[in-house]
Amino acid sequence: MRYLINIWRIAMREMKILRKNPIYLCCMLVFPLLTMLFFTSLLDEGLPQEMPVGVVDLDNTTTSRALIRRLDGFQSSHVVAHYPSVAAARHAMQENEIYGFLYIPKCTTDNLLSARRPKVSFYYSNVSIAAGSLVMKDLKTIATLGSAAVGQATMRAKGFTDEQIQTFLQPIRIDLHQVANPWSNYNMYLSTVFVPGVMMLFMFLISAYSLGMELKMERGKELLAKADGNIVVAILGKYLPQALVFLVLIFFYEFYIYNVLHFTHAGGLWTIVLLAVLQVFASIGFGIFIFGLLPSLRMSMSICSLWGVLSFSLAGSAFPVMGMDSPIQALTWLFPLRHYYMLYQITVFNGYPLIDAWFHFVALVAFTLMPWFVVHKIKNAMLTYVYIP
């Protein structure tokens, strides 16, 4: 009971600190909200649409123009310019005007009709991978359609039925199931990992910052006195308000993406809540642990920020971990965001049972408990360390 009263008193004291220093308001409310808004509005299209592509049409017949019109009709591509030569089109790509172009040489239609197998080419750039692959898909489809149109016309003239024509042109059809994200919506794919990643970064930093500020402002002894010298009580009380604020913030975000933007969540409500709780506690635990390891405000914050920024790459959500070298694969285990991402995609996104993500669950719990190893060092720091600017 005495412990509970002490925790409550320290929590009250922490609330006062949070209210007084505007940096907490910025980092626990304003910046996270801005980040949430930024990613969800940036990726609002879901899949990039109407990306500029060019055309080099030296054939200039009704057939080639029909192809170009069809390309323009695609969702991802928008034909913005016709170029007189391949060199001019390449130059336009280097000037960032188009992402790719279709080249139809002279006499293509003539050669096509006289069965001389003309060649059309499409060029694209992978410097922006998302744009490159989408433009490539459209250009490839249009070129294949052009090829199929010839076969279709010939077979129709010979009197085949539509079903026969379709079977001949495409004997084996691929029936694609994009499980849980049939729109290949990039918003669902990126905002669900990068926004929690930024939130984790803030939680790392704020956890280290608030402990460090006790040292800097020389309040460490007072904090411990309030906890009757019990460092565990001091830490529990200190991080109670922060954990609650971050939890509310994350629940707000989850409500926004799952209820307003309708992101898929096959796992249901309880997995979302579990993940949010684990995310907050693991991040705060990690921040305290780093501070305990290096009880200096600037060093612990530097390490936390470097760790947080690295975790965006090592989470393996954009470039898969299976493609990295094995030492790096092992390194990813040390990043809470990696486990968060795995737990998210297994239980929330795909709705598979929690037992299949047990390792990542345990890892996040372990991150939560990590401060246990350094509480004595923190106590020592609070009592004896002096801040040197």
Place this chain on the structure above:
Amino acid sequence: MSIFHKILHWLDDAAYVWRFELRQVLRDEGVLLFCVVVPLVYPLLYSWVYNNESIHEVPVVVVDQSHSQLSRQFIRMCDASSEVHVVSYAADLDDAQSLVSRQIVKGIYLIPEDFATRVNRLQQATVSVYCDMALMLTYKAIYQTAMAVSQKMGAQIQTKLSGNYTAREDLISTSPLDVEEVAMFNPQAGYGSAVLPAVLMLIIQQTLALGIGLAAGTARERNRYGDLVPIHPSYGGVGRVVSGKALCYLMVYAIMSVYLTIVVPKLFHFIHIATWQSLLQLMIPYLLACVFFGMTVSCLVRYRENVILLVVFVSLPLLFLTGVSWPQTSIPGYLQGVSWLFPSTFGIRAYLRLNSMGASIADVSSELRCLWIQVAAYLGAACLVYGHQLRTTRQHASERLDYLRKKREVRQALKKRQ
């Protein structure tokens, strides 16, 4: 004093500020970490992470309900591709799904019972592909392999059906139009080659802002009045202070940027086709803009740690605003406007086009122009904020002087009374 002496004096002062700032950078472990260690080590780490560029042998499971020669051919051809590796066979879809759930495989190929029957009956056959959409790259690999194999097998079936005499006739009946696919820049679609150049350029801006901010924070905390500019005759004018400090960071980052933009890509064999002349023409305005940007931001921070909270989290949004991961044409207008505030937006775009797309310096002239405008704007801003800092320093100095004078007067008055 002649004008010549004045200039010499000005230069002397600027050089003093330069030296003093450099000494501070070298003494402050926080600044040293962000301005020297991070630019040296981070690129190596990132390069190592993305070293393999693309993924191969994505594990998939096959549910073969057809058990025919044709279905086995399909599986064999998928397995033979570089992108997909068949690691397991499952009895049914539930069985296969449990393998996906346990993260053993990333996708499922389901070949239905009537697959071969339909092909032989001249009906369209279907192969179902189920992809785990948690990873876009594995989804692409699994789907594109299935597409390629189905087209290849389809062409073989077409050839059998056409009853042609020559190979040329076969070719024309299966593909009357020859289609050539050319990936012009970054031809292997390497993830590292696409992302890393942008990350390297961003590291320059972010570490500079962090370093300058931390140094400014330390200077304030060491100062008796919490001022950014110390009381010293050499810190007499805005021009001297700003140019002296800028020279210090330019000196450090001239070396760092050579390392980041030339050495690291060469070391890890990432695409690197820019000439040193064009890189020089880009890096001069980029570094200047970043330094003045950092100096402007540094005046906003009271405590040295706050700059970390302010600068670090914007890194990822800034990377997205350059158009590397998300196409520039799909970025909403107001966010494009926000992105113009940061040197990294133009710096990264220009660097990518010079370095990965072989553009000439004339092709990126609009980006260069924007960078020079930013240099001018942030130089003006830095001068303004430093002018303000100088005025507060002078005010504090004169207050202190008045206080000391008054103290002396009182002391003398007391002495007289004795």
